[in-house]
Structures are given as C-alpha cells and as structure tokens.
Amino acid sequence: MTEERHNEEIFSRTGALYEQLLDNHDEKRANQLAAIMKKAADEEVYIAFTGHYSAGKSSLLNTLLGEDILPTSPIPTSANLVVIRNGENRVVLHTTDGAYAEMKGSYDKEEVQRFCKDGDQIETVEVFAPYKEAEPYVAYIDTPGIDSTDEAHFLSAASILHQADALFYVVHYNHVHSEENIMFLRSIKDRIPNLFLIVNQIDRHDETETRFEDYREQVENMLEGEGIPKESLFFTSVTEPDHPLNGLENLKTHLKQLNREAKANLRPLTEQKIAHLVKEHTDMLEKDAKSGAVSEHFDKQDELVRSLQQKLEKTSRQAEEAERDLKTEVQNILQNANLTPFEMRELASAYLESQQPSFKTGFFFSKAKTAAEKEKRQTEFFADIRKRTEGEADWHIIDTFSKAAKRYEADSDDLIMKIQAYRTPLSEDIMKRAVKQGAAFSAEYVLTYTKDLADMIRREAKRRTAELAEELTAYIRAKNNPRAEDLQKQITEEWKTREELAQAAEEERHAEEKAARVRALWEQKGSAGYKGSRDWFTQKKRAVSAPVQKQEPEQPVPLEDINPEKSELKELPLKEQVQRFYQLTGILESSSMLAKQVAAFQSRIKRLENRQFTLALFGGFSSGKSSFANALIGEHVLPSSPTPTTATINKITKPQNGKKHKTADIIFKTEEELHAEMLQLTELKEADVKGLSLKEKWQNAVKKGKVPHDLVQTVRTIIKAYDTYEDPIRKQLTLTVPVEELKPYVAEESSACAVKEVTVYYDSPLTDKGITIVDTPGASSMNKRHTELAFQYIKDADAFFYMTYYQHSFSKGDRSFLRKLGLVKESFGMDKMFFVINAADLAKTESELETVKDYVRSELLKEGIHRPKLYHVSSKEELAGKKEAYYNRFSDVKAGLARFIEEDLMRASAAQLKTEANKLCETVEQLHESLYQSAEEKEKKKQRLQASFEKALADISKRRTSEVIIRKVIKDTEEQLYHIKQRLSLYANDMLKTAFHPGLQNGEWKENIAGALKEALNEFQFEYIQEMKTLDIRMTGFIESHVTEEWMEDCRKKLLEDGFFSIYVSGENEFAIQLKEIAPYIEPSEFTRHLKEVKSPKQFFEQNGKEAFTEGLRLHLQKVTENWLKKERESLVARYTEHVKQLQKDIADKSLSQIKEQQDTYLQGLTESGSDGEIERLFQTSKAWKNQDEMMKI
Template sequence: EDLGIEEAEFEQAFLNSQQHQAISEEAQLLNNPDELMAFLKNKRKNILENAYIMPHNMREMLRSYLESMSQDFNVGGFFNKKKKKLQIQQQRLLTATDALQEHVNQQIRQPMREDMSFVTRFINKKEASDKVLNQHYDVKPEMIEGLYQPQTSISNTYVLTFSDEVVKAIKKYVEQQSTPIFKEIIENVQADELPTEESDDLKEYQRYTELNELRQSLTTKNYRHYYIHLDESLDKLIGRQETTYQVATDNAQDNRDNQQLNQNTATTNMSIDIQKALDIISDVPLFKRTKQDIHETLTRIDNKLIKIGVFGTFSAGKSSLINALLGEHILVSSPNPTTAATTEISYGDESYITLKSQSQLLDEINAVVEYQDMSYSTIEDFINSDLEKLKSHLNKNQLAFIQAVEKHYKLYVNMLENGEKHAINQQELKKWSAEDEYATFVKTVHIALMHDWLKGKIIVDSLGLHSNNQRHTNETEQILTSSDLILYVSYFNHSFTDNDKAFIEHMKDMNQLNENQAFKMVINAADLAESQDDLEAVETYVSDALRQVHLQSDIFAVSSRNALQAEDKGIDQLKQSIQQFVDVESKSILEQQMIHQLQQMDRSYVEMITEFETNKADISRRQQRLTDYKDKQRLQHQLIDATLQHTDNEVEEQVYHLNARLKLQLLDDVKSVFNSQMTQNSDFNEEKKVSTRVYLDQIHQRLFLEQSLITERIKKYFNKQLTEQIAPIVQQLADLHVIINPQFNFESANIEQPLLHIDFNDMLNALPKQLTKRKILNPNGQRDIHESICQSTLGLLQPQMGLLRQQLELYVKQMAVEAESQFESFEANIQTQINDLLAFDLDTTLINQLKDKHQQLKTILY
C-alpha cells in the first residue's frame, strides 16, 4: 500500500526502482565536480592497487634484460663484441617492454576504460568521450632503461627491487596521463538530476525484501546452516557418525512432474488479456503511438512462424523423429554426411530445393582434395584434371561426392542458369535429399506439406556441429542462432555422448538458451529398453548429465518406430509440449513487453490524476519540459559513437583472450594427435601428413566455433551497451509520460567463411625437425615437440587473428548503421508522443475518464 502497487507486480517495480535510483545517483554525482573528481581518483586508485602487472614471467624478462646490462655479461665471438652486446640489450629491452605493455593494457587500461565509461552517456562533446573510451598508457623503453643502476652482477634482490621500481614508475605515469582526462570529463559532463523521491521508495522496497527473506528463513529454518559447522566439529571430536537411510527418488517421475509444472506455470503467466486491456483504453486520447505498437505486436505474434531446430549427432535418429512427429515417412536421410543437405519442413503445397552456388561447391571440392596437396581455382579445372589418381586416395564418402560432381556437373550448371531455387514434387524428394549423385549439389531441401500440425511452425533437420564438412558446421551455427526451440536428439543405446555434451556446452557458451529460446532433450529409440527400470535408468543418466552442464530441460523418451507403426506415448507428449511452446511460451517475452507498456500507461494515468488533484504546478513544469524537448533530437548520434567505441575495445579484448585460450586448448589437441602412436606406421613421413590432417580437422572445428562465439558475444555486447547508453534518456522521457520501449534488433553477422584457417602445407612445413620416430617416443622429446607445434600453430594463426578482428570491426560498424536507422524510428515515436501530450489540456472530464480506465485496468493487469 505504501508503494501503491499490487504484490504481483513487486519484482518488476523493484527492478525499475533500482534502475531509476542508479541513474539518479549517477546524475547527482556527475553534477557535483568535487565529488566526481574524488570518485574518479578513487576508481583509479583501486585499479592501480589491484593491477597485477609484474607476474613471475614478467620479472624473468626484466632479469634477462638486467643481466645483459651487467658488467660481467659477455657475448661470443672475437669481433664487434660491443655492437653485439648492445643489440642483445636492445632486443631484450624491447621484449620486456612489449610484454609489460600487454600487462598494462589488460590490468590497467581496460579496467580504466570500463569503470569510467558510464560518464560518456552524459558527455556531449565527442572528443572528450573518445578520450575516456580510448585512453591508452604507452609503455616506452626509456621508462625501464632509465631506472637501471650499473651493477657488476645481477642478484635476486636487485631484480625484485628493480621490478618494484618499474611498477611504481608505471603507476605514477598513469596518474599523470589520466588526470587531464578527468578534468576534461568534469568540464564536459552534463546530467539532468532525477527526482529524489525514488530513493525513499527504494528504501521501502529494500525493507520489504529484507522482511520477506527473514520470513522465508524462519519458515524454512535455513538459518540453521550457521550452526552446522559447530555440529561437524563436535562430530570429529567425539568420533560420532550419522547413519542415514535414503529412499531412492524416482527421478524419471520427478522429471515428468516438472514438465507438467513448467507447462502449468507458462499457462498461468499468460492469463492477462492484453487485447481486452487495449480495448479498454482505445478511446483515451493519450499514448496513441504506444497503443499502436501494442496492436502491431499482437499482430506480429499471431503471424509469427516458430522455428524448431532439430539437432543431434549423425545417425541419432533426427529424421525418424521428425517423421514420427508428422505421422508419416517424409524424410529420407542421406547415409553420407559429405553430401547431406539441410532440410526444412513447413505448412504449404510448394516444395523446392536450393542449389549450392558455384563458389560453395568449389570450396567443398578443395576441402576434399586439400590433403592430397591439390587445389583448384575453378570447377572446370577440377573436371578436366586427372581424377583417377585422386580417387584412389579418397574414402568411400569422399569418393561418392567426387564422382557425383564428375557425373552430373553439366546438369547442375544447366539448372543454375535458371537460378538456385527449383520446384520438386514428392516423388523427387528422395532423389535430391538422399542420393549422393544429386544431393551433392543441394544446399537446402524445402518440404511443404498440407499438415495441420505444421501450421505456425518450420522444422529444420540440421546437419550437426561436429562434422568435418565446414559448410555443415556453418549452417548448423546459423540454425542454432535463429531457432526458437531446440530439440536435441540422442540415441537410446548411446545416450549423451561426449559429442552431445560438447554441443550443449557450445550452445550455452553462445548464450542461446535465454528467455526467448527453449530446449528439449529427446531420447530416441526408447523401445530398445528391456524394461521400465532400464528406461528410467537412462532418463536419470541423461538428466544427471544435463545437470552437470547446468542445464535443466524437459526429457522425452520416444520411439519413432512405434509412433509410425501405431502410436507412442512419448511422441504424443513431445507434440503436446511443442504445441504448448508455440501457442503460449514462445509469446511470453513479447507479451511481457506489452504488459509492461500497459502498466506504464496506467501509472501515467495515476500520476496525472494525482497531479491534477493535488499539485497542478507539476503539470505546468512538465508541459514546459515537453515544449523544450519538442523538435529537438533526444537520441543523439554520440550515443551510437560511444557504443561503437566501447564495442571496438571489446573486440580487441575478445581477440586477446582467444589467443590466451588457444595457448592452453591447442596443446591438448597436439598431444592427442602427435604422440607415440604415430610410430605404428612404417612410413613416418606419410604418418606426419595423416596426423597433420587429423590435427587440422580438430582445430578447425574449434576455431570456427570460437569465431561464432566471439561474433555472437560482440552482437550482445553492442546491444547491451547501446541500451545502457540510452537508459537515462528513457527515464527522463518516462517522467514526462513519453513511453518508449527500445528493443534493438541487429542482423547477425554474415561471416560464413572460416577466418581462422591454416593451410595444410603451411602446417606440415611448420612441424619441427625434431619430430622423428626416436624423439616422439622420448617423454622429454615429446614435450618439446608438443610445445613447438603449439607455438607454430599460434604463429600461423596470427594473420588470421588480424583478419578476424577486421571483420568484427566491420560488423560493429554495420550494427552502428542499423542503430542509426532504429534511432530515427524511436525519435519519430518520441516526437509524436510529445506533440500528443502538448495537444490537449487535462480537465475534469479527462481525469474522470482516466480514473474509470485505471479501475478497469487494475482488474486485468495486477
């Protein structure tokens, strides 16, 4: 009652209050120059005190430099010894300087940028904002060189003392360089202070939360954990042991109960009738644009096509599961992963195929022949070459692919002349999706069926992440990113393998399992279970495995074979769950946004009523601010510039950490391939080629996944930064009853080409000379070989790392352009609402109407 809200809306109101209070506190700080300077200096002090810029390896580099400077340091040879010594000194100094610069960048520069970036939202001068976001502290060799005091020899004590002096010099340098930036911030910062009543409300929220937590603690008695350590200590002292008898939990039944609970919860959450609420306020002459947005969102929900991605390892039973869901044999999966195509199924009556482009087909040809030391610039060159010699070195699947290109290339070219899209009938489906000699040329099979259950859905049978075919991995990434619902299929006899775990961990790394994407685990071929206990044991195993990767999911044990022959309870439950997601759960995010907009309008009604009846001066002040805002751009381009610079810095950070991760991860791949098992091949040179091919296959998969991860992180980071940049403006507008709900939507990066790729011959030539049969059997020699290969791999990747950075920076610029377009739309919305608010005067008739509408909305929204 004190807060004027219902209990059901407490959590959202509390979050809003916290956000408003944070913005208010920032604004108050920025409007006080002395407090702001003290705040910035304190931030800098904390960063410098916690900066770890002198780890052991850094001290050892300084030791190496100091030793070269000592009087007893000698160089070999008889001539030009002084010049040689000077060269060594300079080389070691530069090595130490570069390493120190890297530590300063990570430990000081990056935290300084991040901790002070919030001020850029309130700086109107672009140059000043850029200085905050681009602050850089250049470590020069002279800073190290000038601290050296001549020594006869270098002791451990002097190395430690010298290292401390270097750290002090850097911190002093950072203070000198950053203080002018602080002064420029203070000169250019400008923030509108928000109302202080919010802080009083926040105290009420916090008090309510504390009392609620106390009540829960007393009810559940979880406060007793404070005393557990005392009981444990007494047990150890007197040797007391507790004997427990535990009744086994029926995990499988628990899982089914949870599935039902999840569905009931989702249904409960959707009990608010948004259309009814919209009808109630339709005749109120306020917030026309917001009401139009809600109406358009409702229309979009009704017309939305839910994309269901079906994933699983090769031969996990994805196609048979889809057939079971459809109730008939539609899909015929290719037994050859080299020629398999992605299949999409939707409601309709026009099926068609999309052919691969010439460049896509050529890339796949070169991927097959790469390890035979071959490469072609055109497909015609490939067709006209000596293919018989090549065929003798290929495996069965690769051979089928090459023979298909050789046999039907002319047919493919003729079809391409009429475009990549070609209609097919039901009888041709098997030909283009499962027969190698035709499926080789197909990128995607689009199947349309007049099947009622498919209405509102599109089902995608993916090819799998962990495939040696790069196109498969690329397409799977795209499906994973764009799917609303993910069905992951695991086969009963080998449920949840390492590949299953790797896929789910990758999916979680991409942060795809967020509020607008769902995941369901399917165990196919459940009819292979010998008993109900056998089935429940597998369900429990999969549930535990999912829990270990921190994923809670509905688990469905199904028999596709039984469903196609007669019926299957598991398939029926899965279909019901999918339909529940399509009808209810998939709409929850957009519906919550609409409910929030309706509640915002209702709160504005209440505020207008209160001001009219108790404080009309506030109405005059608000109208004056609206007049000041009229025809003046509220969403400045500088907000996008600041976001772009933030994200460019994040790109640099992500690429740096990728390098650091690969130093650890590549070593595991090297050890798994280049080991004593290589000696089993009598031709060791041939074995080196085979091992190099296996090694590159492994790391190329990892590298492409890393490329996808970074791209997705950058997209999310840009979105988050832009949302934070405009948050103060959104709050200022909300105080004036201008309601905007900016949801940015950026296109995914179209980086299909694997950028982090190493040529086979380059890697083969980079193998160390000590990679011999004798040395690979020696543990010490093997360790040196592993480290050498790892370093060579990282060296070969550096140009590609630069290319990845360039592509990511281009993507950031692309998002900035999209943001400009979306800003224009938001700005038009803002000005429309301002004009509407200025176009009428509050009178008794309107106030009475608002009171009536508020009472009606209360029964629906809260």
C-alpha cells in the same frame, strides 16, 4: 621332420629372434613375439571382437557364449582386455604395474564385471568357466571401443591385434559408414588373416526407409572398396533373436567352422604373424639405416653439448672479461681525451699568473680587485676543467659502462643509476695540487702544468672507474653463478643423452647388418644356436592379492526433468491475452487524439499474434534428426536413411504464398558452390583443376590422378548429379515435387549431393502454430557452408534441439560443437536449448535409462552446459503410433516446446504489450484529469509537459551518441579474444596428444604422420572458425544486455518518473549481428619442418619424441592463433562499434517519435474543447477494462 622336432626348432629360432630384437632395442616387438609364442605353446585360437563403443560387442559375446559374462551398457563400459576361456572356474587379473592376481573357484559375476570396467588398475581380465558354447582351445577377447576418446582404451584395443587369428569388427546398424570404421579397417586388413564385419542391431532396420537389399549392397560396396570380401559381412540382433534379418545362427555356424580351421592351421597362422613382425622390424631398421636419423640426431646433440660447454665457459669468465675490457676501454678513452687544448691552456696561464706573489690589478682598492680577479680566474678555469672532463671523458665512460651492463645483462636499477650519474671526482683543489713549488711562471711552465693537471685528472678517473667496474663485475658474478650451476647440470644430462645417441648411431650404422641377421634367424632352419630356456616367452609376474575394487562413483541425484504438466500457468493463456489487447484497441480506436498510438499498438499485437518460429535440429551422425522431425509433425514427411548422404538443409513449414500441402521445393547448389565443395573435399587448389566447364575440370582432375583415390567415386557422383540436374543448377530453377517423390533429393547420394535446401509444405498442428522445423547437417560436419548455417541457426533460431543416440551419445566432433553451445548458452536472453536422447526404446530397463540420462547430463556438464532440458524419446515408436512408455516421453517434448513458446518466447513480448496497454490507459486518465482543471492548472501542466519533454529529449539525444555501451563492448571483445586464445591453446594440447597415436605405426609411418599433421591442422582451423562464430553470437548477447540496461531499464525508468512518457523498444532483429565469414589460413609448408624432428616410431613413442614434437606444434599454433586474433581484433571492434552506433541511432529515433506522439496527444487534450464527452467515455470504458484486467491478473 616330426611335429615335435619342428616345434622345438621354431621355439629355439624365435628365442634367438627374441634376444636379437631386445639387442636391437625393439622391446615392443620382442614382447609381441613372446605373446605370439605363448599362444602357440598353449595351442590356442584367438578370436577378437572390437569396434565402436556401445555397438554391442559385449552383449554379442555373451550371446555367443550363452552366458552373461561381460558387463553391458549403452554407455562406454569395457576399459581393458577381457579374455574368456573354457576351463575350471577362476579369474586372473593382470594389473597395469606388471603383477597378477588369481581368484580360484566360483566367483561373483558382478564383481568380475566391475573389474572389467577398471582400466586404471587392471590391464587384462582372464575369465575361465565351463562354457558349453566355447571350445576348449579358443580364447574369445573383448576390447574397449576403438573410437573411445580415452587413449588408454585405444591402446588396449590395438595391443591384441598382432595375436588374433580372426577379428570381428562390430558396428551399430546406424553407424556403419562412419569415417572411423573405414580408417580402422583400412589400417588393419593386411595384418589379420581373417577379418569380418558384424553389423549389430539389425532389428533397427526399417524397410520403409531403405530396402534391406539396398542397405546391404551399400555396406558390401564399402567393404569391397577396402579389399575385404563381402562374404565377411554378418547382420545380427541380440535383442530380437527371431528377427527375419538376424544372421546370428549363421555367425555361430561360421564361428565354429572358423575355430576348427584356425586350430588346424595354427602353425602357418603363427608363422604368418611372426613373418609380419619380422618384416616390420627389418623395415624399421632399413629405413633407419637409409635415413641416418639417429646419426643426424647425434650430430645435433653433440653440437648442443659443445654449445652448452662454450656457453658455460663464456658465462664463467664474463666477470673477468668485463673487468679487462672496461679497463682497456677506459684507458683508451682517457688517452684519447683532449683535456688540454689551446683554450684550456689560456685559462691555465691566466690562473697560474694570478697565483704569482707579485700579481695585482688596479691602483685604487687593488687588494680587493686582485682577490676578485683571482677568484674569477680560478672559477673560470675549474669550470672549463669540469666541462672539458665531462665532454672528453665522462660521457664516453658512461656510454662504455652502459653498453657493458646491457651486454652482460646487469639490469640492476641501482647499478644503472650509478653508471648514469658517473662523474670523474674533481675539486678546485686539484688545480693547486698540480702547481710545482718554486716553478717560475713562463709559457714553457704552462705546458708542463697542464700536462701534470691532465695526468692527475686521468688518475682520478681511473680510480673511480675501477671502483665502478668492481661493482659491475661483482653483480655479473652474483648473477652468473646460478646460471653456471644450471648449465653444468644441463651439460651433465645432455652428455648422457649424447653418449646414448652415440651408441645408437653406431648401431644405426650397422642397421642393415642387423636386419639381415634378424631375417636370417627367422628364415634359416635349425635352432639358430639358441641356448636359452624353451619357455623363454613365459612372463615372470609376481603374484598379488586381488586389487581393491574402485568404488563406483555415486551417481548425482538427477535434476528433475522439465515436466510441463507440473507447471501451473498463473497468467491468462496467450490467445486470451491477445483478445484482451484487441478489446482495448476497440475501445480507444475511435479517439482521434490516440489514433497514432493505438495504430502502433495494434501493429505490435498483430506481430505477436502472427509471429513465426524457427525450430532447428542439431545432432551427430545418424542421431535420428529426420525421424524426430517426422515424429513432431506426426507423419513420415522427411525421408530418413541409416546411411549418410551429403547433408542438405531440410525445412518443414506450413503452406503459404500459394504453395500446396504435401509438396516440396528443391533448391540446387550453384556451379560455384559445387566447385568450392569439391575443392574443399579434395584439398586441391584452383590451379589443379583446369577445363572449360565444371564437368570438364573435374573429369580431367580425376583422369590425371589429382583427386585422392578414396574420393574419386564421390567426385564422380557429384559430376553425375550435375549432369542430371544441369539445367536447374545453371539457371537456379526451383523444382517442386510431391512429398512422395522427395526421397532421392534428401536420402540418396546420387541426387542429394547437388541439393542445397529442401522446403516441405505441410499442414500439421505444429506448423499451423507458425513453427518451421529445420533439419540441419550433422553438428560435427567440417563443411564450410554447413558450419556457417549451423551457427546462423544457433543465433537466429527461436529454439533448437540437440539429438543424441541412446547407444552412442557423443563423438569427438559433437563434443567440440557442444562446447560452443556451452559458451553461448548464457548469452541468450532465455534458455532455448533442448537436449533429446533418441531411440530410448533400446533401454532394457527403466534403471538403465536413468543411467544413460545421468551419463548424458554429466557429459554435457563437462562441456559447460548446466541444468540441461533433457528428454528421452523413441521417434520410431512415436511415428508407429504406439502407446507411450517409460522410454518414450514424446508428450513431454511437445508440452515443453509449447510451454517454451507460450511462456518464455511470447511472455516477454506480451509483458511489453501489457506495459504499453497500461500506458495508454494512463494517457486517458491524464486527459480525463485535464477536463476538471482550470485554465491556470492546464497552463501549468503544459509547462510541466514541455519541461518533461525537453528533459526526455535531452536524455535520449545524449544516449544516441553515448560511448558507454561502446566502451563496454570493446572491453567484452578484448576479454573474449583473450579467453579464445587460452581455450585454443588448451584445445591444441589435447588434440595433438590424440592425433598422433600408436595406430599410425601401421602402414607407412612417414606418410601416416604427415597425414595426421594435415588432419590436425584442418581440425584446429575448424575449431578456430567455430570459436569466432561463437564470439559473434556471444557479442550479440552482450550488446543486447547492455542495450537493455541502458534503454529498456535506465531510460524508460527515468521517463516514467515524470509520468508523461514511455518508450517501446523491440529487440527483434535489432540486437543481432550478422555472423562474419571467417577464412583463416594455415600454410602447411610452415609446419612440415616439424616433421623433420620425427625420426622413427621408436624415437617418437619411446624416447619422448612425441612430447617434444607436439609441444613444438602447440607453440607454433599458438603463434598462428595470436596472428589471426591480432588481425581480426581491429575489424571486430570496428564492426561491433558501428553496430552499436547504428543501434543507438535507430532506438533514439524511434523513442523520439514515440514521445513526440505522446506529447501531441497530451497537448491536444489540454487545448482542444468539444471533446469532453469523448474523453469521459474513453475514461470510463478504459477504467472498466483495467479493473477487469486486474481481476483477471493477466
């Protein structure tokens, strides 16, 4: 068959296939097929570049093509697909609304680059120019980052993959091993004929950290583990072309060869893509046929329509039904009402007798007595009638109408009150009206009379209940009319859906036939009977003028970064202040009267002087925390590695307790911790791993296939590490090693996975100041122990740095962690957060660096962090001892840290000591004043002192058991729990939208959607844990604020008013609440029912299935959250309340002890003689100290 004949056949076959796909309502794959055939008709090779955002895809493409075409920036830029072709100068913009605009001739590169950033208006940008490095038949495609948090960016990146002849996946040198890379490569490897991994920025490699051969082997092992040959790996550097590890030229050579091979194999590559597409479509049809999903959906929809119709019918006839039922029930009540029992007949007989003309009583004054007797009998008879009617009829009528009102949701207050007030309208006149004129009084007539009277009562009741029933039914009609209208509208809409599903169900029943037809269309030879146009695949788009470019948002005027050099300290340096305080104690320590107070003062000075500080480092994966720690110390202390390891807590502190400089203590995890870690990692339960020892348990689990395939190697590594260090693990022995031998325990997975904590002892200017640096696990780690430690350090650390990488600022996990920092920031007494952009030496210009800083500021602001202390450094250049440059301001970091410690951390303690020093001087002044007072004046002063003491004692005792702070804390807790519930609901909404993305269609749909649900539940559970940890930290801040207000301000102020007493209350470790261990549990089986609503990718993404599914999950998670919070509330309130009670008791005890000591001192001065000379000396020297103090303005 000739080439031309073959082409005609394939275009005809695919045209018929296209029509069949549309008939089968698979528009997505129909459009993909059209795109594949358009490419085939143009005889083009598609080479796609995708990967991490800011990994350097655009820069790499610019370099390969020899021209700056694409916009480049260390922050996310590409927002759409950019297709670069060789040809005459022109640009074609494909808009998101299906139109296109063409700009012919030469163009402004900057203008085109702005279009490349406009993902809202522009879907694809085609750039044509006579590029020397680009073959005329090749289209190079640049995509947004696949790890972009923007779903539109992800879809844009994924949409081109079905067309690519080769895909180059570009990652940053420091982020090769991220989970996102592995998952993406795994999902795409079977769809792309030529898949390659480019590790860009290889110039970041440091041979002193890791041998390149070891690094390359790790990456090759990762690829081969995913079934990708190691020959598909390239290392490149755009910034350092001459770097010895740069394989850019090798990539160029390979790319040219690949282009030629792809061009020569366009037909088989095209047929391979079509075959894959056909398989996807037929698999979908056959799965639908087997699942019966649409038919099941139709049955449910049909049932829904019938249910709505029945509801409408019921709603429409409710009023008539209520009127009929009430009439029947009232009739039954009245018929069964025994209105004329024996007692009533006796009263009726007496009444009738009294109405006879001949009736009279007594002989004397008979007229008056007769009238009175008649009145009495009439009153008694009517009272019985009223009582009996109420008991036999009215109460039952009220009950009947009340039930009817409730049943028909007649909830009008006026109507309910009328029902409750119902009484059959009766008057005494009814007794007379029932009497028949001319009837003779007899026993027989009494029976007739009472029967007639009962009938009259029943008629009155029927009349009044009919009126009440009319009011009730009128209300029901008024309320039901809008309901009926809404139901009718809903029925109309649901009926339309039912009809669509009926057609779809009919198609589903023939799905296997359709699948066979599609397969046959592709596999058969010939034209497949296609009668349409040969260029069926050409999209008919309307031409429009170029869209108006979106204005770049004005960059906010950057807040001036904190520069310690610009801040002038107005107070004495801390060291000099401490010396001044010691000078005062030297003056006063000889006084026996002041001995206790001076000793306490000295103790607090020493505590300030010897205070230890903890500096915690947080940051995302490969943000350079270890390198930054080393740069702070000024030496390569902690090993660093570009590949991830099981995180350990690494500390650097000054040698103490006999520890030697440049040594390290290794603390291993316990058997229980290793076991728990593997259970969490594999998501197995205790019952799944059986054996006599840790090793046996997990070896059995691996052999029996219980450990997920992709985690088997990790579990084996942990078991091997346990084997190697079994003795120190089981006996919990601390291993001490020289710093030079530290690397395996920190940076090599084979050992580091068994290590819990490393403490390095190192003499340096920083550690000599009492600062301990703590290098924590990555902020986004979902390991339970890591989370506990991270939040404990947030709470307890004196300061912490959050590290971001210059070219890859924030991941999804980082953002969640930063949101928590935003929440707790205001609860700290001072701003102890520092933010650092590391690796800023990657900045090409100072202007670019400022752009990155503005981006980081704006992203932090989104997470609630205002006015961050933001620095930019290059840890690498700082360690290399290079001269400071605009991109490396490490001196600012060190100065800012020193300023924070000396001015912020120490200032509060120094200020409190200053107050105490002044009080000591005032005490001496009071004693001196007593020297020149008469006995009478001294006695009066004693009385004032005693009165002041009793007043202070009463005030402190009252505060000791006060409920004021407790009530505030309970209010704060309730308020915070409410906001947690709201935030988690919003978080669930955003999380679920991104968790269930179109990429799940690659591979096994049901398996992928179930996996995404499992991952989402784990993520939500982790977010809840973080929220509750954040709550504890915030409540510590609230309690500190309340205690400060109640004791340090109000109580101290009242004491100072009398001038005798003062108290010293230290906040150190008093206000802190030990973080509670949170272990929420989600039962996965409760959520699997939601998966039954998911029928197929088409139903999910194209028929609003995703919206209904995610909303159902969100509501379910909201209910779970409510249950969690309800369960936690009581224990939280109890814990905080108990903490406040204990806190108040401790502060009260210390305060009472202090004022008692002060009282004793005053009394001693007022009563003892012979110490006049000592007091005079103390007064003169302390006065001189105080005057000098004022002059120096401490």
